[in-house]
Amino acid sequence: xxxxxAPELPAWIAKEVPFTxxxxxxxxxxxxxxxxxxxxxxxxxVHGNPTWGFLYRKVAMCLQGQGLRLIMxxxxxxxxxxxxxxxxxxxxxxxxKWLGSLIxxxxxxxxxxxxxxxxGALGTHPFTTRRDRLxxxxxxxxVLDAPSPGFEPTAFHRFSHLPLVSDFAFRVLxxxxxxxxxxxxxxxxxxxxxxxxxxxxxxxxxxRVAPLATARMAVDRMDHxxxxxxxxxxxxxESFDGPKAMVWGRRDPILxxxxxxxxxxxxxxxxxxxxxxxxxxxxxxxxIAAAVLDVSRRLSRATAEAAQNQP
Numbered sequence: 001x002x003x004x005x006a007p008e009l010p011a012w013i014a015k016e017v018p019f020t021x022x023x024x025x026x027x028x029x030x031x032x033x034x035x036x037x038x039x040x041x042x043x044x045x046v047h048g049n050p051t052w053g054f055l056y057r058k059v060a061m062c063l064q065g066q067g068l069r070l071i072m073x074x075x076x077x078x079x080x081x082x083x084x085x086x087x088x089x090x091x092x093x094x095x096x097k098w099l100g101s102l103i104x105x106x107x108x109x110x111x112x113x114x115x116x117x118x119x120g121a122l123g124t125h126p127f128t129t130r131r132d133r134l135x136x137x138x139x140x141x142x143v144l145d146a147p148s149p150g151f152e153p154t155a156f157h158r159f160s161h162l163p164l165v166s167d168f169a170f171r172v173l174x175x176x177x178x179x180x181x182x183x184x185x186x187x188x189x190x191x192x193x194x195x196x197x198x199x200x201x202x203x204x205x206x207x208r209v210a211p212l213a214t215a216r217m218a219v220d221r222m223d224h225x226x227x228x229x230x231x232x233x234x235x236x237x238e239s240f241d242g243p244k245a246m247v248w249g250r251r252d253p254i255l256x257x258x259x260x261x262x263x264x265x266x267x268x269x270x271x272x273x274x275x276x277x278x279x280x281x282x283x284x285x286x287x288i289a290a291a292v293l294d295v296s297r298r299l300s301r302a303t304a305e306a307a308q309n310q311p
Contacts, residue, residue, distance in 0.1 A: 001105040006033055007080050013197050017057050019072070023081075026101040032073055033080035034102065035060075040067035041135070041296055042108045046099070047072075048117020048142070050177045050211035052079025054197050055281050056114070062289035068112075068296060073102055075122060077210025079201045090213035092121055092229035100126035103133060110135035110303065112295055114288070116281065117255070118214055120144050121233050128236045135303075136243040136295040137266070140280055140288065141255040145234035145265055146219060146227045153220045154254055160215035170212035177202055177211065184277035185251035194282070237265055243298035244269035245291040247284065249276035270294070 006021035019035040026032045035053045037060055045056040053072030060070045074081040076098045077090060084090070103111070103126055111134050115123035120142025127134040156176070160166050169175045176183075177199050181190040190198070202208050217226050244266050248259050250273055263271060272291060276283035 004031060009080075010200070012193055013054070013200065016193075016197065017054060019057075019060065019070075024102055024105055026076065026098040026105075030076055030082045030084070030098065032076060032082075032098060032102055034074070035072040036070060038064060038066070038068050038070050040069050041110060041112065041299070042069045042071060042106075043112045043114060043292060043296075044103070044108065044123065045070065045072050045114040046116075046119030046123030047075065047078070048119045048122075049214040050078065050202065051117075051180075051198055051279065052081075052201055054079070055116075055279060058285035059114070059281055059288045059292070062285050063292060066293060066296075068292070071106070071108070073099065074201075075099070075119075075210075077213070083207045083209060085206070085209055087209055087213040087216075090210060090217060092125055092217060092226055092233075095122040096125035096128075096229070099123065100130065103130060109133050110299065112136045112138065112292060112299065114138045114140070114292060116140035116142050117278070118142075118217070121230055124233045124237060125229055128232050131236075131240075134240065134242060136299045137237075137240070137245075138288065138291045138295055139244065139246045139262065139266060139269075141249050141252045141258070141278055142262065143255065143258050144230075144237050144262060146230040149222055151219075153218065156254060157215060157218040157220055160212060160218070161220050166212060166215075170215070171205055171208045174199075174202065174205075174208050174211070176215075180279060183253055184279060184283065185249060185275050186277070186283055189282040190279065234265060238267070243295045243302065245295050246271040247280065247288050247291050248273050249278060249280035249283070251275055252278040252280070254278050 003022040023031040052074040
């Protein structure tokens with residue numbers, strides 16, 4: 001493993017993320033940008049579309065000094081990771097391969113996965129072939145399975161599949177990074193330099209492939225190519241018996257309705273319901289940090305008990 005220097009950040013972003021930063025090669029010609037802070041039990045915090053590791057900065061600050069190694073990667077195509085120009089590169093299996101390479105290179109074990117939006121499936125799928133590396137889960141607004149026949153896609157995802165008009169909206173306007181505040185319970189949480197920090201890594205039109213490609217990864221029909229990988233995620237999550245917790249934003253216009261479905265899939269774990277919106281890391285970082293600490297304590301107890309019971 002060779003950690004490569006991370007690109008320099010503008011000062012107004014750098015002051016918000018006072019973390020160690022580096023890049024790792026996760027595939028031929030593809031480097032992933034990673035931020036991390038702290039030492040101890042690894043906590044892998046995976047964002048979704050169209051954000052980057054910046055999304056977890058408040059949660060990481062809440063967890064400083066708690067004996068945790070907080071790891072915030074940028075998914076390939078987002079943030080300061082490399083950005084493939086080929087729309088077809090963005091599949092669940094490819095993202096799983098890239099994130100799995102990061103997990104392997106950092107040799108992460110007893111990982112607590114924190115995931116939201118597409119970070120749910122993309123963060124979970126690598127562990128379907130690395131079961132022994134996952135210790136616990138903190139699940140935020142996301143979907144971890146394929147929909148049932150007769151489902152109704154969200155308006156956002158229906159729009160993303162429209163030819164030409166969605167290409168213009170995502171590549172030129174640009175959506176959705178220019179309108180993140182509209183998905184919030186408290187819209188003031190993504191304003192000013194915070195909103196600017198989300199737009200900055202995708203400021204060039206040539207780099208705006210991933211938001212549309214990832215939106216089109218969402219299932220809009222029952223023969224969608226994402227379904228097999230989502231079914232693998234669901235089967236894994238149902239069988240995973242490590243400690244789990246959920247924090248949910250009830251004012252999320254995209255995924256609030258997925259609470260009951262996701263809770264049942266996870267086996268009815270403790271849920272902290274909030275009035276946050278989609279990007280709840282900006283609104284309720286304390287509640288998310290509390291869930292991470294709860295899972296880490298339960299995981300540590302289970303590990304200690306297992307060690308005591310060994311002959």
